[in-house]
Amino acid sequence: MPLFEPLDETRPLTGRLALGVEYDGSAYCGWQRLKHAASVQASLEDALSKVAAAPVKVLCSGRTDSGVHATRQVLHFDPPAARSQKAWVFGANANLPRDIAVRWVHPVPDDFHARFKALARRYRYVILNQPSRPVLERANVTWCRDPLDAEAMHRAAQVLVGEHDFSSFRAAGCQSKSPWRHLHFIEVHRHGPLVVIDVQGNAFLHHMIRNIAGALVAVGRGEQTETYLAELLTLKDRAQGAVTAPACGLHFVDSLYDEAYGLPAEPLGPNLLAFLGEWTGERPLPDCPMVEYRRGRPLVSLIATEE
Template structure:
């Protein structure tokens, strides 16, 4: 028996998220099916991040245990032949049996992209959120700076939150604009349910002039979901990847 770690990129447009659902095709389901057919045994992957329907990834991490003699580093090449074009394993390697992608200390990075222009751009409809009105990026940057550090992010968590604690550490929260694309890039030790999308929705309200940057302090202090902005649409969100603190 050995444990294999994979880095998986996917376009989440056509999927009901990562986690297997009773009604809907998911990333986890497609990986299980492809790996089971390839290796001739029942395979069930465990992912680091259960991304929502429509959310994309450049580097989600998952593991599975297998009896196969196929070298772990060859599995990525072989399984990609069985996966749809919108799911691609970027790397596979053997890891210690005690490694777990969710419970090992890591830094996760997400990006939320906003297409800020007068008209939609059809080629960016699947990976950016279109926002017609001009957004003040400098105000968004100022507001984002209040989120850096260890805070109780209850105001930025969905009411469906299942975590025991809403305290998280944000290492960086940057807002940049290149052409018509505004990118909110957030790195932290973990994220609550819908947290990055709520951060994005709140920063959009700041950029639109509905909130002042300094109000971010009050929103954090409120520890109340109703104090923050709306949950931005899923398709603007991409999980960039994970950095594990201990080398594996």
């Protein structure tokens, strides 16, 4: 998909639609609609309902926590009214607050499901590693004033790749039935003052990435050795782990699906890292059971098995 692809305004879209959404999560309790606080889901449903002139309910690829950002949150909905591609995108954005934006809309078959058909999810945790506090980047990076050894952090993280019990990295209130997750890759790189933890997996536990980031920062500071994450993985005890890293540095940057759905490819975010030049879908997915399982299973079967 070209960066400046024109939006069609002549053909009303019918049937299920997928949306790509970007948001700054600073002002929200997270993705999920709640009665007592502002949520990204509520803002999107309200905006889309105004475009459709009827209630709209959306389902997302993965819920984000309070304060966490997203540059490619994928969701789907069944529109109650036919509108053009341009009407959905421009109409939604006209009714959304400035910290949420719809990037694209794409027709998908009825067997598409943003959550259950996702083959992988990818996050980037961004740390600004410099003596002075951030100013322009303060809302979307975590600041660390102590020198970090990014190469040591990268080496320490490699023990997490593959399928493991991540009990030591899940929040105490995590509601997942199983602590087992499959990490496809985790990389830590320095780009000038930015230290970026780039991680992809089939799914993630509550606070899992922020807890991993906290442990890696302890290694980068020299407070822990490079065997620290291996030790935590073996302990299977969150109480033995490091502090949870702040939410402001975490960005949901990709949700991957079977190529047959033809979802638009985009530069991976956040825009602070645009110089890396990577677009979604460039890296091949690993040959692992979860990817193959979700590719081939009917949607009804996936929902019954995984809910």
